[in-house]
Amino acid sequence: MVSTTSKWTWKSPGDETRNQIDCMMISKRYRNALLLAKTYPSADCYSDHVPVVGKFKLKLKKNSKPFTNIKFDLAILKTNQTIRGKNQISVQNKFEALGDAEEVEQQWKNFKSAIMEAATEVIPKVKRKAKQKWMTEEILNLMEERSCSKGNKEKYEQIHKKVQEKCNMSKENCINEKCKEIEQQRKHAPQTMYSGFA
Structure with missing residues (x-):
């Protein structure tokens, strides 16, 4: 839904052609929340595209029950x-x-x-399992510690920084190991050098 005054959102070099090629995507569930969509041709944004701005009105339902994601080892x-x-x-x-x-x-x-x-x-709780190959037990423990320190902002930020550093380091090591394996495969079996690395 674009305002009737200016529907074009892009102009070609030299301003020979103007088209409506930019749009706003919204889930069908929230289609009634979009009150207005408008283009701003006069905006100074150093682009041949025109900004499209929307006005929304959302009604969010309050979740009365606290979310608990505790999994017990029932086995x-x-x-x-x-x-x-x-x-x-x-x-x-x-x-x-x-x-x-x-x-x-x-x-x-x-x-x-x-x-x-x-x-x-x-009953003991189910231990968190790594979803990524590069995820280590140390990172999982730090994430658990970070989750328990949500009330302390300073401590949470410190642990979060450690988690990010460990994740980046572990990812890099994992990628390097994959590269080494591909290089070995290239020398001995180049036909299957990329198998298992999708």
């Missing part, structure tokens, strides 16, 4: 009898401590609360 309950026994006892004790509830909904909330509290205390 350990099948293999470790000790942890399974502790978890069962902890759930039972916590559920009984909450007292009897007449309504089914409240009973379910109490039971759910007991399970979550017991799991937090007894």
Whole structure:
């Protein structure tokens, strides 16, 4: 949606031709949020393209429930009898401590609360896995430490800087190793030198 006064967004050298080739893309979900789109031919931006500016009005829904991304190692309950026994006892004790509830909904909330509290205390969490080949255990530990220090801005910034440095160094080392492997393959098997490096 462009204003009717100036629809062109590009002019050719010498100002012989003017076309509307620049546009604004928006998700269909938010199409009603776009109130106005307008071009500014008089803008001094040192380009043969004209800026296209949009005006939006968004209504964001507040998430009332805090996001929790805690993953427990539930598989350990099948293999470790000790942890399974502790978890069962902890759930039972916590559920009984909450007292009897007449309504089914409240009973379910109490039971759910007991399970979550017991799991937090007894069941170990799933360790974060590296999504990239260059990701090291040291970087994962630093990221975990950074996540836990969100309340302290200064500490968070310090750890974040370390994470960035370690990531850049690890990426560079990984790329260098790949280059060495490709070079070795080039000498001995040039047909397959790039296999596995996509």
